[in-house]
Amino acid sequence: MPRASQPAGRRERNKQLKLDRITAAARELFAEHGIDEVTTQQIADKADIGTGTLFLYARTKGELLLLVQNSLYAEALERGRVDAENIPDALDAVMAIVRPVVECNRTQVDNGRVYLREMVFGDPAEPHHREALTITGQTEEVVAAVLGRGARVGEADAAAMARIVSAVMFLAMAASVNLAASVDEIMRDIRGQVAVLLAR
Known part of the structure; x- marks a missing residue:
């Protein structure tokens, strides 16, 4: 029993x-x-x-920010995943995944940039950092699933391309030159780079 x-x-x-x-x-x-x-x-x-x-x-303010932002990023990723489900065009579907994440990051620009820095340079063994890295991995998995739909690309290529999309997105959000950029401006920047990747 x-x-x-x-x-x-x-x-x-x-x-x-x-x-x-x-x-x-x-x-x-x-x-x-x-x-x-x-x-x-x-x-x-x-x-x-x-x-x-x-x-x-949480030992630092950075860890506190991760604690706060992780749940917001996870929710944004889920919204993007749902939005992308019925979009047949790969580029449009990837951008549907990316947009809520960018919007989440830009809600408070300084917090968004610090979150990304903490995620990249923080201790991966610390639970809040580990959760942030898990969300990044989940983002890449969702993008890879879109890229692999209909056997457009093989599984390994889709995973590699998803990692590139993730890097493009994170750099666009974190770059100092984009400090004052709007969500739409950042989305145009990301879309242009992802379009080149998908046109290969």
């Missing part, structure tokens, strides 16, 4: 409640002020916890 799953104990529920308060506080403060203008003390105060407790959940 299978055992019913046990409800989370009080300690686990309390940990989750604290994590939820930290995430909500960081999300609100980062969205309002940007990561550079927010201190960990402000986040701890808003979450109604001590700074020592805060550091049990």
Whole structure:
């Protein structure tokens, strides 16, 4: 007879409640002020916890930003995946995947750029960094699936091309020259590069 799953104990529920308060506080403060203008003390105060407790959940502001942004990026990727499902043209479908991710990144430009930097240069063993890298991998898998539809390209080529699309997207979002660029301008830049890739 299978055992019913046990409800989370009080300690686990309390940990989750604290994590939820930290995430909500960081999300609100980062969205309002940007990561550079927010201190960990402000986040701890808003979450109604001590700074020592805060550091049990995230050691740096960068990790806090990853904690906040990972869920937003995952939601953006899912929207893009759904949008791309019924688009037959490969380029249009790839751009449908990319657009919500770019929009998420540009909601607060400084936060978006720091998120990308943390993802690339952070410790991949740290849980929030690992989750960010997982989302990047999922993005590449979704793009590869679109490129491989109808046997347009082989599986290995589709995976390699998806990695290139990911790199193009990330560079376009992170580049200092695009600091003031709108979502549409960044999308045009990405589309132009991806179109060359797909025309090979």
